[in-house]
Amino acid sequence: MKNKKLLRQRRNAFWSAMYAAVIYALFYIPVLVMIQFSFNDAKRNYSWEGFTTQWYGKLFSFGNHDLWESLVYSLVIAVAATVISVVVGVLGGIGLKKFEFRGKKFINLMLYVPIVVPEIVLAVSMLIIFMTVGIRLGMGTIVIGHCTFCIPYAVVTIKGRISGDNETLQEASMDLGANRVQTFWRVTIPSIMPGILSAAFLSFTLSIDDVIMSNMLASARQSTLPVLILSVNRTGITPDINALTTLMVLVMVAGMLVMSGLQRLRRKREAREMAEAEQRISTLRG
């Protein structure tokens, strides 16, 4: 009886693991194919023509100017959008959590709009405003567009990090004689640092991968990497683009590993310090 139940449980565990593996395959197959075709011995990627590493060499001989220019353009936009979104988002997250003011409900509602409304609608409505007011399209308008959907995510992330503890810590800091600005930099910011980092990471990834805003709000002269890929797709993607996007994923994964490694180290150090402090207290008591 018991054996039968155990057997059934095992069988269920096996099939559910298989199911999860199939779903993961759906996510990883395109990534692996993308990497595979960065080694394709063909001018354009339609079918597999054999293995070569020449595309990585060609990539770093900087022959494909458009590709590198669009990457630099994307990176500058992503960094600018990340910095602005994190600053506005962190301040906003704290402010909207801490203060009551007229219109706060409305702002909270507005923050949901870029998250739920189709991006094309947001992009088009911003395009109409920019054209009507007479703002030249280009890097500035793309950054504004990206910030508009990154800020809400940053605010949500930061708000999630602020809890009752932060309030207590802030009050303690002020009681101990720190002014508002000191409290903000020395207490509030460090206590929500993990939230700030994940907001920054999220903003960066959203911006660097964005197509719709970058396409609608761009000038005709310069395009971001995803917009370049969208236009090159009509004539066939060249394997050096695969090589570049492959390297980009590797950099992202490496960066993430380093970040989580540092976090683990910090947690270990904090645990050790905590243990030491407790020991000291007990010696004092003893």
Next chain:
Amino acid sequence: MTAPKKRRNPLPAIAQAGPVSVWMVLFVTVPMLFIIYISFMSRGTFGGVEYTPTLTSYETLADVTYFAVILKSLQVAVVTTAVCLLLGYPFAYYIARKSADVASRLIMLLMIPLWTNSLMRLNAWMLLFQTNGPVNKALLALGIVQSPVKFIYTDALVLLGLITNFLPFAVLPMYSSIEKLQKAMLEASADLGATPATTFRKVTLPLTFPGIFSAIILTFIPALGTYTITDMLGGGKVLYIGNIIKNQFGTIRNWPLGAALSVLLLLITALLIFLYSRFAKIEDMEVL
């Protein structure tokens, strides 16, 4: 706008909540109101807008060609959402039942592919499903088909692109609501004599409904508004609402029509959010 009630000094409130408020009003509220306004204006002779009120754009939407596109986009978005829920829920459940440590690793494993350029991931499906590509070769070798199937530039391949693109965003909110589900509830239900199926129907499903609804919003609405997936996999031959809107601001230059289509998408979004608010608190919506 930023007058605090509790504190006397308004400066900190203005400094902190001010920038986000100004940004949202300037770049969300104003453009949204303006696009609604534009949708009721006339099309300029050389593109652009003539500021004479008319309902022409909305009448055009009821036109057979446009109406067919709208209907098809809705159908495809419904199918995408349904498949994402059906595939995603068991998957989210599987992750949520693991220990916190394993679950966070599995979620990380889900996020990594999202750091790859999304267009290149779509392009990879295209490469796999080429007429002389590996999928066709496999089908021929297995004798399932006699001649290569034309997958590319079809609605089926666009659908595959949509599903694989949005599935992670359906899984994440469902995962966080299943994860919050207390084991004690399920045990209580079982102890009270409910079969696993009944427990699922009467306890698990209702309690995880906010997550399911968030998943619906996060897949249905973007699927309805996309043009990049149709562009990449449909080769310009498959047109959805998103493509039509985009074209009005590119080659065709009929801004009011593009605006009217955008307003239609806004209304659909508002309707879904309204329905959501009947079942759960908007603030609890899982968006990440």
